[in-house]
Amino acid sequence: MVNITLPDNSIKSFDDVPSGMDVALSISEGFARNCVAMEIDGNLLDLNGKIESDTCLRLITTKDEEALEILRHSAAHVMAEAVQNLYENAALTIGPVVEDGFYYDIDMDPVSEEDFPAIEAEINKIVKAKKPFERQVVSKSEALELFKDNKFKVELIDALEDQEISLYKQGGFVDLCRGPHIPHTGMIKGIKLMKTSGAYWRADQEREQLQRLYGTAFFDKKELKKHLHLIEEAQKRDHRKVGTRLGLFSFHQEAPGMPFFHAKGMEMWNVLLEYWRYEHKAAGYVETKTPVMLNRKLWEQSGHWENYRENMYTSVVDDEEYAIKPMNCPGGMLLYKTGSYSYRDLPLRAGEIGLVHRHEFSGALSGLFRVRAFHQDDAHIFMTPEQIEGEILGVLHLVERIYSRFGLGFHLELSTRPEKSIGSDAQWEEATNGLKSALDKYGKEYFINEGDGAFYGPKIDIHIKDALGRTWQCGTVQLDMALPERFDLTYKGADNEKHRPIMIHRVIYGSIERFFGILVEHFAGKFPLWLAPVQVVILPINDALNDHAKSVYDRLTDQGLRCEIDSRGESLKKKIREAQINYIPLILTIGEKEKASDTLSVRTLDGKVRMGLSMDEFMAPVLKSVKARILEGEII
RNA sequence: GCCGACGUAACUCAGUUGGUAGAGUAGCUGAUUCGUAAUCAGCAAGCCAGCGGUUCGACUCCGCUCGUCGGCUCCA
Numbered sequence: 051m052v053n054i055t056l057p058d059n060s061i062k063s064f065d066d067v068p069s070g071m072d073v074a075l076s077i078s079e080g081f082a083r084n085c086v087a088m089e090i091d092g093n094l095l096d097l098n099g100k101i102e103s104d105t106c107l108r109l110i111t112t113k114d115e116e117a118l119e120i121l122r123h124s125a126a127h128v129m130a131e132a133v134q135n136l137y138e139n140a141a142l143t144i145g146p147v148v149e150d151g152f153y154y155d156i157d158m159d160p161v162s163e164e165d166f167p168a169i170e171a172e173i174n175k176i177v178k179a180k181k182p183f184e185r186q187v188v189s190k191s192e193a194l195e196l197f198k199d200n201k202f203k204v205e206l207i208d209a210l211e212d213q214e215i216s217l218y219k220q221g222g223f224v225d226l227c228r229g230p231h232i233p234h235t236g237m238i239k240g241i242k243l244m245k246t247s248g249a250y251w252r253a254d255q256e257r258e259q260l261q262r263l264y265g266t267a268f269f270d271k272k273e274l275k276k277h278l279h280l281i282e283e284a285q286k287r288d289h290r291k292v293g294t295r296l297g298l299f300s301f302h303q304e305a306p307g308m309p310f311f312h313a314k315g316m317e318m319w320n321v322l323l324e325y326w327r328y329e330h331k332a333a334g335y336v337e338t339k340t341p342v343m344l345n346r347k348l349w350e351q352s353g354h355w356e357n358y359r360e361n362m363y364t365s366v367v368d369d370e371e372y373a374i375k376p377m378n379c380p381g382g383m384l385l386y387k388t389g390s391y392s393y394r395d396l397p398l399r400a401g402e403i404g405l406v407h408r409h410e411f412s413g414a415l416s417g418l419f420r421v422r423a424f425h426q427d428d429a430h431i432f433m434t435p436e437q438i439e440g441e442i443l444g445v446l447h448l449v450e451r452i453y454s455r456f457g458l459g460f461h462l463e464l465s466t467r468p469e470k471s472i473g474s475d476a477q478w479e480e481a482t483n484g485l486k487s488a489l490d491k492y493g494k495e496y497f498i499n500e501g502d503g504a505f506y507g508p509k510i511d512i513h514i515k516d517a518l519g520r521t522w523q524c525g526t527v528q529l530d531m532a533l534p535e536r537f538d539l540t541y542k543g544a545d546n547e548k549h550r551p552i553m554i555h556r557v558i559y560g561s562i563e564r565f566f567g568i569l570v571e572h573f574a575g576k577f578p579l580w581l582a583p584v585q586v587v588i589l590p591i592n593d594a595l596n597d598h599a600k601s602v603y604d605r606l607t608d609q610g611l612r613c614e615i616d617s618r619g620e621s622l623k624k625k626i627r628e629a630q631i632n633y634i635p636l637i638l639t640i641g642e643k644e645k646a647s648d649t650l651s652v653r654t655l656d657g658k659v660r661m662g663l664s665m666d667e668f669m670a671p672v673l674k675s676v677k678a679r680i681l682e683g684e685i686i
Numbered sequence: 687g688c689c690g691a692c693g694u695a696a697c698u699c700a701g702u703u704g705g706u707a708g709a710g711u712a713g714c715u716g717a718u719u720c721g722u723a724a725u726c727a728g729c730a731a732g733c734c735a736g737c738g739g740u741u742c743g744a745c746u747c748c749g750c751u752c753g754u755c756g757g758c759u760c761c762a
Contacts, residue, residue, distance in 0.1 A: 160689065160690060162690055163690085163691075245756055245757065246689085246690065246756085247756065248757070250689095250758065253759075261690090262689090262757070262758075291698095295697080295698095302753095303735080306752090306754090358762055361760085361762085411760065412753085413757085413758080413759085414760060414761080415755095468762085503762090523761090528762095619720095620724090621725060622720055622722065623721090623723065623724065624725080625722095639721065641721055642721095657722085
């Protein structure tokens, strides 16, 4: 008996269906149009596959989550065929599905976006032809024979353990593939080439550089449009554009990858740090500061010289070699060593807003997101082994408090021991288990990245989710049992013996520069009142009102509000327009009425205007909004 | 660092097949003094990223360097 689960959840039962039944035949024509593939015993198969035994079968329709991946995989084949039709010498390698679409790595002469229209036209021809995808199973030797002219495919086939290898054919085009695929190319309704780049075969810099063509595909043209719109929206929010327009920061050729923060950017920067200090003080942290440049010997002791030298800036001073710090921890080690500690002093939570420099590849730089000089909101926690779980939990709760203040959601990932690492197996196990038990206690679901840890310990990475649904890794909590060893850190236990403390490295904003950039895009430049670089702009209607405007300005700045007066001889309309497009949350117009009654007329960014408010009626809700760091909703 | 694209006034951009540059915004000057998203006029502003080459002549073509962007890789 075969159960076929239909999308509307009704179940159709077929009695006495023989093994080898052609599934496609047993599904009505109209229904099959929405069917993409099927799932048997957890395996995704082509819709026109044969049923091997009595089993429960689920049909995958275009509405199912798996369907899009299947479609995009098929789309990659279509793109590959198009490229092969147009470029005779193109040798195909691999073409997987990725988050927003798919790519295909092809050994060919470089292509650029100028070549896209021709390739897309060829793709559309193939789509229109509604070519069926046909699965074919051949032996390994047959496959090797078939692909003998393509060294990449030969390498792939050689690496396969199976003796039977599946191929997929659409029309005359054959590709090595596990499948499954959609029934025919005509199901691809919206397909578009997105970008192109170079990529190394097997991600190995020593090997061939291939052309990577990115595309995306949907079952529906509207879905494609929606996707393109989202990309456009993200481009509009690009922090490099918004930050330039709002005068927050800039970059200069003289210091690639090293941002300059302007007065308005610094206002925001300071608000971010002020908030950070407030939360950390409440969480029992102290703040410290260590030098930017330290002797090479220290980096040798910490292990950075060995593991990270190629990314460090160095300098020779008085015949001694120094390195600009790429991390704050070795300095933190020296700080710890200046004292002597009892178990009663632990945990010791020492924060540091540390300026670090890392020589990233020039091609890796990207606005505030990837820079060479940045500030970490670092902290080192020194503790006893019994305190691990509690301290990790404390950090996770602090992370949650801070991110939620910005309206950012997050998820957690645990990274384990990498290939290049220091410390013993036992240390790694204890550290990793410590993180796991804290995560379990915290209760939020988390992923595991095997081998993605820091060289000195396992870590929990915190990925935030912004207003457009994009994720960014910002915070990280790293357990370190190696550095305390290397620096011979100790504390006196209750037993009057020396013990080795365990250490946490953690950041929450991560790189303050990067977090700043994320906030710009998250809010699209429209910052909440508590963060806005300019909170209030005062617009006198004519020159005779400038003095009164100044007195209003003085009273507001006295209360700590960030204000500007715009007394240019421009029209009121124009000044309002400019305040609006600069996203200044509160616009005060000062006219004769306001002067005579000493009241305020307030315009908020939504365009609403309230007139005749007394100073108190204005100040109370505004100061409350700032103090409570309220995110959205009406200020007044 | 690698592949591709790009680099024109403070900003956003135009500049057709090589004949040394234009617009809007911002700025400055003058007039306007305005009640909730652009008042008008004028002025100034560029070694066309830098350096070499081809050419009678280069912003336009070629090479290299620097920088930016999209990826690769990297992000301890």
